[in-house]
Amino acid sequence: MRKILVCTVILVTGFMSVSAQSRDMDMIRKLSNDWIQAYLHKDTASLSRLLSDDMRQITATGDILTKKDILIKLADPQRQYLSIVIDSVTYLHVIDNLGFITIKSTVIRKLNGIQSTINNCYSNVFMKIRGKWKAVHSHVTILQAR
Numbered sequence: 001m002r003k004i005l006v007c008t009v010i011l012v013t014g015f016m017s018v019s020a021q022s023r024d025m026d027m028i029r030k031l032s033n034d035w036i037q038a039y040l041h042k043d044t045a046s047l048s049r050l051l052s053d054d055m056r057q058i059t060a061t062g063d064i065l066t067k068k069d070i071l072i073k074l075a076d077p078q079r080q081y082l083s084i085v086i087d088s089v090t091y092l093h094v095i096d097n098l099g100f101i102t103i104k105s106t107v108i109r110k111l112n113g114i115q116s117t118i119n120n121c122y123s124n125v126f127m128k129i130r131g132k133w134k135a136v137h138s139h140v141t142i143l144q145a146r
Contacts, residue, residue, distance in 0.1 A: 021094050027133050028092060028099040028126055035124075035135070036105075039081045044071045052127065052134035060120065060142040082115070083108040091123070099126040099133060104143070119144040 031050055038047035048071055055067040065073070073079060084107050091102035102123045109116055125137040 024094045024099060024128075024133075025092055028094065028101050029089070031126060031133055031135070032086075032101055032103060032124065036084045036086070039074060040084060042074060042080075044075050047071060047074060050135055052129060052136045055135055055137070057138040058140065060140045078112045080110040081107065082110060087119075090121075097128040099128075100124075101126075117146050118142055 034046065034050055037043070038050065048067070051067045051070065053067060055070065057065040057070055059065060084105055087104045087106055089101060089103055091100060093100045100123065102121065104119070104121045107118045107120060109118060120140055120142050122138060122140040124135055126133045127136045128134075
C-alpha cells in the first residue's frame with residue numbers, strides 16, 4: 001500500500017509540473033502575440049506592461065535599446081508596421097521562472113515613407129516576476145530585407 005501511495009504522489013507531482021510548464025509555455029506564446037499586436041497598433045501602453053523595466057533589446061544593427069528606447073521607436077510617426085506574420089516558432093522552452101522563445105517572422109514595415117519586407121529571426125527571454133511574465137531581453141537578426 002505504501003508503494004502505491006508513493007507512486008501516486010510521484011505521478012501526480014510530475015503531472016502537475018508538466019501541466020504548469022505547459023501553461024507557462026502557452027503564456028509565452030500569448031505574450032509574443034501580444035507584442036506583435038502592440039507593434040501593429042502602436043500600442044505603447046500594452047507593450048510597456050509586457051516589458052520589464054530593465055528590458056534590453058539588441059537590434060539587427062547591434063544597437064542596445066532600453067524599454068524607454070523601444071517605446072519611443074514604436075511611437076515614432078515615421079515608423080509603421082503594416083503586417084507581422086509568425087512563420088515559425090523554432091524554439092520554446094521554460095525553465096523555472098525563465099521562458100525562451102525563438103521566432104522567424106515576416107514583417108512589412110513603412111519607415112520614413114519607404115515600405116520594406118523583412119524576414120527576421122528573434123529570440124525573446126521572459127522572466128516570471130512577482131507571478132507575472134515580463135520580457136527581459138530580445139535579440140533580433142535580419143535574415144533578408146527587400
